[in-house]
Amino acid sequence: MSWENKQVLVTGAGGFIGSHLAEELVRRGANVRAMVRYGSSNHHGWLQDSPLATDMEIFAGDIRDSGNVRRAMEGCDTVLHLAALIAIPYSYVAPDSYVRTNIDGTLNVLEAARMLETPRIVHTSTSEVYGTALRVPIDEEHPLQGQSPYSATKIAADKLAESYYRSFDIPVVTIRPFNTFGPRQSTRAVLPTIITQALTSNTIKLGATTPTRDLTYVSDTVNGFLCGATAEGIEGQTINLGTGTEISIGDLAKMVCRLCGVECEIVCENERLRPEKSEVNRLLSDNSLAKREMKWQPELTLEEGVQETIDWMKQNLSHFRAGEYTV
Numbered sequence: 001m002s003w004e005n006k007q008v009l010v011t012g013a014g015g016f017i018g019s020h021l022a023e024e025l026v027r028r029g030a031n032v033r034a035m036v037r038y039g040s041s042n043h044h045g046w047l048q049d050s051p052l053a054t055d056m057e058i059f060a061g062d063i064r065d066s067g068n069v070r071r072a073m074e075g076c077d078t079v080l081h082l083a084a085l086i087a088i089p090y091s092y093v094a095p096d097s098y099v100r101t102n103i104d105g106t107l108n109v110l111e112a113a114r115m116l117e118t119p120r121i122v123h124t125s126t127s128e129v130y131g132t133a134l135r136v137p138i139d140e141e142h143p144l145q146g147q148s149p150y151s152a153t154k155i156a157a158d159k160l161a162e163s164y165y166r167s168f169d170i171p172v173v174t175i176r177p178f179n180t181f182g183p184r185q186s187t188r189a190v191l192p193t194i195i196t197q198a199l200t201s202n203t204i205k206l207g208a209t210t211p212t213r214d215l216t217y218v219s220d221t222v223n224g225f226l227c228g229a230t231a232e233g234i235e236g237q238t239i240n241l242g243t244g245t246e247i248s249i250g251d252l253a254k255m256v257c258r259l260c261g262v263e264c265e266i267v268c269e270n271e272r273l274r275p276e277k278s279e280v281n282r283l284l285s286d287n288s289l290a291k292r293e294m295k296w297q298p299e300l301t302l303e304e305g306v307q308e309t310i311d312w313m314k315q316n317l318s319h320f321r322a323g324e325y326t327v
Contacts, residue, residue, distance in 0.1 A: 001230040004029035008229075009076045011035045011063055011109065012083035012124075013056075014045020016185045017177075021080060021222050023052045028226075032056040035063070035072045035083065046184045063105035070112040078229050080122045081109045084154070087188040088128070088274065089327035091150035102153035103160065110164040110172070118171075122228045123161040125176035125238065126154050127214070127283050137286035140176070140238050147278050158238065165236040173235060175228045178242030178285045182218030182305060183312035187320050188327075191215070191306070194253045195313050196322035198260045205325070207272035209250035214242040214285045217305030220298040227294035234293050242285025243298045252306075259307055272325055 008025050012018040013034035022034045034053075036044045038060040047053045061068040063083040073079055085091070085101045106123065113121050130138050131145025146152030164170040181191045190206070190213070197204045224241040228234070247255070250266060257264050273279070290296045300308070313320070 002029070006030045006078060007033070007076045009033045009035060009073055009079045011072070011079070011081045014047050015082065016046065017180055017218060017221060018082040019046035019050065019184060020182070020218050021082070021225055022047065022056060023050060024222050024226070026052045026055045033059050033072065033076065035059045035061055038062055063108060064100050066108045066111065069105075069108040070115065073109070073112045073116055073118060076118060078120045078122070079109060079113065079118055080225055080229060081106065082124045084124065086126075086150065087327065088148045088150045089188070091148055091153075092275070093327060095149035098149055098153040103156045106157035106160055110160060110170060113170050113172070114164065114168050120229055121170060121172040122225055123157070123172055123174045125158050125174050126151070127176060127178040127240070127242065127285065128280060129155045129158060129176070130283065132280050133282040133284060136282065136284045137244060138240070138284060139286040140240055140289055147280055148274070162236070162238075171235040173228045174238040175225055176238055176240050177221050177224065178214040178216055178240065178283060180216050180218050180221040182309050190249055191252065191256075191309065192313065192320065194256045195260070195310055196317065196320045198256050198262055198264055199314060199317060200322040202262070202264050204253050204257075204264045204266050205269045205272065206249060206253065206266065207268065207274065208279055209253070209266065209268060210248055211279060211281045212246040212248050212283065213252075214244070214246050214283050215252075215302055215305070216241060216243055216298060217300040217308070220300060224290065224294070224296050227290070227296040231294040237289075237293065239290050239294060240285045240287050241290055241296070242287050243302070244285055244287050245302065246282070246284040247302065255303065255306060256310065259303070259310055269325070
């Protein structure tokens with residue numbers, strides 16, 4: 001499908017993945033309405049300084065407000081729903097915020113789609129809904145395990161999307177990325193945490209170093225969303241986006257040090273550890289459904305993506321508080 005002159009809404013457009021997605025849609029000729037969270041400072045997140053922001057319609061609002069969401073979605077051919085609270089540690093201390101944003105916010109999108117008869121909704125899931133792998137690679141039939149309040153709210157949102165497809169025939173596709181990384185990601189994610197410390201210190205402070213993750217570069221995840229918006233006959237499906245490879249957090253830290261040309265001590269700090277039963281020890285995707293149904297597959301290797309991220313972060317360290325741990 002050509003994106004030329006298509007009216008597209010991206011919720012969460014000021015965030016890490018959302019900003020990259022909104023920019024790519026502009027490049028492809030879409031009319032982009034970028035929904036960012038309203039604030040009195042009128043700051044638009046990562047779109048604030050984007051050279052492509054002037055080619056978008058910035059819609060400041062709140063995903064938790066049903067009327068606001070409906071107005072944002074009016075006239076749109078496609079809605080790419082990424083707005084969410086995502087930091088796992090913060091979900092331990094403020095779970096109600098996650099329910100209101102991730103569950104109620106998704107319900108608002110689905111209800112508006114039902115009222116407006118929106119042709120395609122792409123809902124964002126996360127590999128965290130699987131919890132620690134019970135079998136690998138993890139396909140879309142793997143059991144869902146709520147190992148944090150964050151993952152529990154995303155499971156609920158995914159099931160709402162499924163229910164609206166089954167109950168009301170809403171044309172929703174659920175995309176389930178595995179550990180997206182790249183420029184603009186905050187240090188609440190592990191890779192930026194490692195890189196900022198490697199660039200500024202001789203010690204890298206982490207939580208658990210043995211868990212493995214399947215890391216996908218942001219441009220590949222963006223392409224997955226675009227495929228999910230355009231592929232025919234996939235309504236109602238949930239589709240993994242991952243590379244099918246895994247690396248431990250400890251080995252990832254060693255890779256970053258090597259690519260940065262530094263030697264660092266890797267230290268486990270208790271305050272950074274998840275509660276024992278909440279830690280997801282292994283994530284490794286089966287991406288065969290994405291390859292088959294959407295003709296999607298990742299293009300960048302992990303090392304290529306990590307190098308791209310390091311290069312960007314070297315130029316943008318002022319955006320981060322290296323070494324400072326916040327939930």
